Amino acid sequence: MQVKSFIESVLNEHLQPVRLDVLDESYMHNVPSGAQSHWKVTIVSDAFTGLRLIQRHRRVNELLSEALEGPVHALSLHTFTSEEWEKRGESVAASPECRGGE
Numbered sequence: 001m002q003v004k005s006f007i008e009s010v011l012n013e014h015l016q017p018v019r020l021d022v023l024d025e026s027y028m029h030n031v032p033s034g035a036q037s038h039w040k041v042t043i044v045s046d047a048f049t050g051l052r053l054i055q056r057h058r059r060v061n062e063l064l065s066e067a068l069e070g071p072v073h074a075l076s077l078h079t080f081t082s083e084e085w086e087k088r089g090e091s092v093a094a095s096p097e098c099r100g101g102e
Contacts, residue, residue, distance in 0.1 A: 003039070003071050010063050011043055018082055019044035025076070042078040042092050044085040053079065 007022050021042040041060070048056045056079040061068060068075065078092045 003067060006067055007039065007041065007064060011041070011060070014063050015043065015045040015047045015059075017043045017045040019085065038074040038076075039072060040076040040078070042080075044080045044082055046081055048079055048081050 004022050004024060008020060011017060011020055011022075019042070021040075023040040024038070025040050026038045043060070047059075051059070057077050060077055060079065061075070064072070064075065080088070
């Protein structure tokens with residue numbers, strides 16, 4: 001299974017998001033073509049209600065532990081409840097350019 005499909009499948013199943021964006025940002029890094037190693041995930045789910053940011057990230061990391069042990073090197077998480085997402089104008093900042101690697 002492709003990494004993106006795995007991430008989407010697991011998060012949809014366990015967190016029932018109202019919005020889920022999974023972007024492969026590997027091309028922005030010094031990795032082999034097709035590496036699928038750097039991901040940006042924006043997830044809006046009411047399953048995050050009452051959870052602090054660190055708890056949300058731990059939950060997502062736990063759910064994606066199989067991918068994190070394998071092909072995924074970096075995972076940028078943007079986790080919101082529906083209410084938070086609406087308040088912020090339904091957007092996240094662009095990812096910074098890679099500063100590492102040769």
